[in-house]
Amino acid sequence: MPKRIVIIGGGAGGTITANLLARNLYRQLVSGHVVINMITDKAEHVYQPGFLYVVFDKVRPDEIVRKQKEILDQNINLFVDPAVKIDKENKIVRTQSGKEFPYDFLVIATGSRIVPEDIPGLKEGGHWFYDMEGAKKLRQALKDFSGGRIAITVGVPHKCPVAPLEMTFMLYEYFKQKEMLDKVELFYTYPINRLHSLEPVANWAVPEFEKKGIKSETFFNMEEIDAEKKVVRSMEGSELNYDLLITVPPHKGAPVIADSGFGKDGWIPTNKKTLHNEGSDDVYVVGDTTNLPISKAGSTAHFESHIVAERISSEITEGFSETEYDGKVICFVETSFDEATYIWFNYKTPPTPVPPSKMIHWMKLGYNRLYWLSAKGIL
């Protein structure tokens, strides 16, 4: 009987984990001692950080989409058939079409999704760039924008914690190039009492905002939006008028997670070092769907994938594994259309941003293309 590995979710984390496993366990796969089944819900793989560039017409939508089949190692079986139930007791994943996938090892990598509907009026009044449709709509709204206040609001929790700041700086650059800065007011808000969760990034952003005339309000958590009157009301009791509202909607995990009793709102209790689902030794969790108090980011998913692939391979071939995750995250931060900075940190080391430079911006643009090598488990 082969060892059966099932991976749910064909995004960043699931794909990297699957490809690394296929490489580590090549011999066992071709000899039939191991089987890897990937269950996902879309035939296409989207590089989500690309949405930011779609908004500003810097990247065409089709440049950030590839066929999942083409990214996956040929020894992995791909099923485009959403998982609807994970039966932990019987170690079986059930899919929409009625198939059953028994497993010896399960990797859950179902990511996170935006839920604008959780804040009254947000869907009607807000624009966002967290999915392809939203990014295209916002691109058009910016083209049509003739002037006024653009409010930027941020829901909790959300993936890619630096995206709201990047969006704000890129908006500034966009209107500067259109020679419209005298007609546009950028108003940035943030849930906690500084401009970003990372203190060094927040401290760095303060003079940048002053220089660029970007207004801000902190401790601002959306309560409701009056789309007709164009007002955002915050839980903290303030009101913000807008002409265009750009929001990062709050997120939840995939419905299958909560439906299978794995975790409230789709966040799975995860061991911060081994990445096991707490209380289990055959279910691993990677990427946005963990409940770990770290950034929900592609780089997090990437580093976690390496740990999980290493652990499963070692458990199959050696009977044990000691590889552990140290909480490593790396994020590039675009500070304009031609400069960027980056931060890295882990459970023990806090981040220190370096001064923005053109070189880091080019590295980010380079990575946007190299991502496909990452997904293949090569980079």
Next chain:
Amino acid sequence: MSVAVDNTIDARGSACPGPTMELIKAMKSSSVGTVVEVLSSDKMTTIDGAAWLKKVGQELVETSDKGGYWSIIAKKIK
């Protein structure tokens, strides 16, 4: 501890999104009556968290120095 905690979030060592964001997230997704505790390796969480709870009219139950880390306990009252 005088009060029974329903949900403890260990955000020690969390740089981003950080313990204050974890508190906001937990308070938002909890039902009325829930008592939430956040552990942080940064003392500022107790000050920032308390300031936010006051702003939104939620109850600060207690903050405490645990020796090397801090705890903030809040109750969702509305």
